[in-house]
Amino acid sequence: MRAMRWLCAALAGLSSVAWAATIEGQVTLYLDGKALRPEEAAEAVVYFRPTNPGVMSPSTQPYEMVTQRKQFVPRILPVTVGSQVRFPNQDPILHNAFSSSKDNAFDIGLYGQGEGKTQRFDHAGYVRVYCNVHHSMVGHILVLDTPHFVRPDAQGRFKLKDVPAGKGDLVVWLDRATPWHGERVAGQGGAVQVKLDVSQKKIPPHMNKFGKPYGRSSDGGY
Known part of the structure; x- marks a missing residue:
C-alpha cells in the first residue's frame, strides 16, 4: 500500500512537471528605426492565451x-x-x-x-x-x-512561468504600438525576440466625458 501511494505521488509530480512550461524572451522598442532604452519596454504587458485554457478566477x-x-x-x-x-x-x-x-x-x-x-x-x-x-x-x-501575464524587467526581458505546455497565442501589448502576436508552443523553442515600433502618442486626442473639448483650465487643478 505504501509503495502504491509513493507511485501515485510520483506520477502526479511528473504530470505537473510535464504541464508546467516557461516562455521567455526580450522586448525592444524602436522609434524611427532607433532602439529606445531597455527600461522603456518595462511598461509592456506580455501574456499567453493557451489553446486549451483552464478555469480562471478573478483576483480576490x-x-x-x-x-x-x-x-x-x-x-x-x-x-x-x-x-x-x-x-x-x-x-x-x-x-x-x-x-x-x-x-x-x-x-x-x-x-x-x-x-x-x-x-x-x-x-x-x-x-x-x-x-x-x-x-x-x-x-x-x-x-x-488569461492568468498568464507578466511585465518585462528594466532590461526588457520577460519570463512567463508555469504556463500550460502546448500551443497558444503569445501577445506583447503596449499602448503606443501595434500589439505583437505570435503562435507559440510553450515549453519548446528558445527565447522570443520581440520588436515593437512606437508610433502613437502617450496622450491621444480625446474629449471629456460629455463628448466636448477640455477647457483651457482643465489642467489647472482646484
Missing part, C-alpha cells in the same frame, strides 16, 4: 491605479476578467476616472484625496481611462481572459 483583492501628481500610476495596468480596480487619490485636489471603452465603460465621478472608489471589469478588452478634470491624465487597463 482589488488592483490599484493611483492618481499621483496628476498622473495615473501605474500608467498601464493588466488585470484579470471579473477583478476590481480601486482608484486611490494621493493628490490634494479632485480627480475623476472615466472610460467610454466598449463593454467596460464607467464613470466613478469626482473624488478627493483618500482610498477612492472601485470598479469591476467583467469583459476582456482594452480600457482607456481618462480624468474629466485633467486632459493630460491617461491610464490604460488591459482586462485579460
